[in-house]
Amino acid sequence: MEAIILSGGFGTRLRPLTYTRAKSLLPILNKPMIVHLIETFPEEVNKIILAVNYRKDQIENYFKENDFGKEIIVNNEPKPLGTGGATKFAEKHITDRFLVLNSDIICSLNLKDMIKFHTKNNSMATISLWPVENVSEFGVADVKENGNIVGFVEKPKPEDAPSEFINAGAYCLEPDVLDYIDTDRLVSMEKEIFPQIIEDTKRFFGFKFKGYWMDIGRISSYIEIQRFLLRKNKIEKCQGKDCKIYGSMKETCIGNNVTIGKSSKLNSVVVYNNATIGENVNLSYCVVGDNCKIADFSDIRNSVVGDNEELLEKTVLDNKAIWTQPIPKSYPDKQIGNVIEK
Numbered sequence: 020m021e022a023i024i025l026s027g028g029f030g031t032r033l034r035p036l037t038y039t040r041a042k043s044l045l046p047i048l049n050k051p052m053i054v055h056l057i058e059t060f061p062e063e064v065n066k067i068i069l070a071v072n073y074r075k076d077q078i079e080n081y082f083k084e085n086d087f088g089k090e091i092i093v094n095n096e097p098k099p100l101g102t103g104g105a106t107k108f109a110e111k112h113i114t115d116r117f118l119v120l121n122s123d124i125i126c127s128l129n130l131k132d133m134i135k136f137h138t139k140n141n142s143m144a145t146i147s148l149w150p151v152e153n154v155s156e157f158g159v160a161d162v163k164e165n166g167n168i169v170g171f172v173e174k175p176k177p178e179d180a181p182s183e184f185i186n187a188g189a190y191c192l193e194p195d196v197l198d199y200i201d202t203d204r205l206v207s208m209e210k211e212i213f214p215q216i217i218e219d220t221k222r223f224f225g226f227k228f229k230g231y232w233m234d235i236g237r238i239s240s241y242i243e244i245q246r247f248l249l250r251k252n253k254i255e256k257c258q259g260k261d262c263k264i265y266g267s268m269k270e271t272c273i274g275n276n277v278t279i280g281k282s283s284k285l286n287s288v289v290v291y292n293n294a295t296i297g298e299n300v301n302l303s304y305c306v307v308g309d310n311c312k313i314a315d316f317s318d319i320r321n322s323v324v325g326d327n328e329e330l331l332e333k334t335v336l337d338n339k340a341i342w343t344q345p346i347p348k349s350y351p352d353k354q355i356g357n358v359i360e361k
């Protein structure tokens with residue numbers, strides 16, 4: 020069975036981390052986000068098609084160096100085609116019923132159970148569903164008791180939302196779905212294709228599941244998922260190789276070759292590789308990029324510090340994103356694709 024992972028898009032809400040890396044390679048407990056997803060695939064998935072565009076070389080290189088026992092195809096779109104367009108662009112690799120997955124979700128969905136549900140219902144398209152309170156940031160399904168979805172609206176106003184069940188970002192699709200998608204243009208699966216299939220076929224179903232679900236769309240959820248997984252695995256902290264720790268860490272994850280000075284306290288922090296944190300530094304709910312230096316007596320909260328930044332002694336920051344270098348030319352100044360325009 021083939022699985023398409025939608026790993027394009029710029030991850031603009033995760034700036035400045037995504038100025039220098041593909042969103043799906045952002046580490047979660049020191050392992051790329053996309054690997055957490057691949058680890059949930061049932062054995063019957065033997066071919067993975069990575070639908071990529073921005074920073075495709077990074078993704079390609081990562082999969083050249085790391086083997087997951089499945090065939091990996093890097094399918095590079097010449098330009099971002101949207102969630103539907105990227106799926107259509109992978110058509111030549113699809114031989115039968117297939118999966119499509121958003122790459123920025125960490126959850127407890129059992130894909131095998133979802134495929135069984137799809138088969139039992141003779142469905143054309145089955146999507147995973149998760150209940151949330153703030154439906155407006157998501158795609159929302161009008162779903163009947165038996166799982167039949169009779170309406171779908173992407174990012175509705177709260178008053179227009181048909182239910183509390185949102186598209187949780189995993190689809191099981193019959194190949195016929197591909198006939199609904201135009202070639203070579205930006206197509207949103209959620210805005211154009213899902214409503215059309217519902218109208219034409221009535222064979223559109225939603226699979227609800229229990230456990231946990233998190234969309235890693237923003238810095239806050241990026242920090243939150245690591246805290247959640249640490250707690251779930253009953254560990255206080257996670258650290259890479261060659262670290263020198265003289266301070267303390269709580270619900271924190273650090274990469275390789277990180278130094279944390281005396282009397283420094285890190286609470287709910289993600290630190291990438293080769294960072295140096297001085298003495299008497301307080302970091303709380305932060306992400307610190309590769310090769311950063313944060314000097315003594317700094318106090319940084321609810322902030323993200325991009326790669327290679329140096330913060331001077333006694334820096335105080337709250338709710339800031341630090342990036343002092345030029346923004347890479349390949350990066351858009353406007354959001355593209357599914358995200359809410361600001």
Ligand code: GDD
Pocket residue numbers: 025026027028042070071072096098099100101102105120121122123124156157158159173185186187188209234236355356357358359
């Ligand atoms: N290849 C490719 N090309 N991938 C893309 C493109 C593109 O042009 N645009 C977006 N993607 C990928 C993203 O990397 C992500 O994995 C997935 O498609 C969904 O795009 P997002 O930009 O993250 O969309 P969203 O979070 O606003 O909304 C989507 O996810 C929600 C659940 O988190 C929608 O599918 C909603 O309906 C859903 O509720």
Ligand code: MG
Pocket residue numbers: 121123234235236
């Ligand atoms: Mg998303």
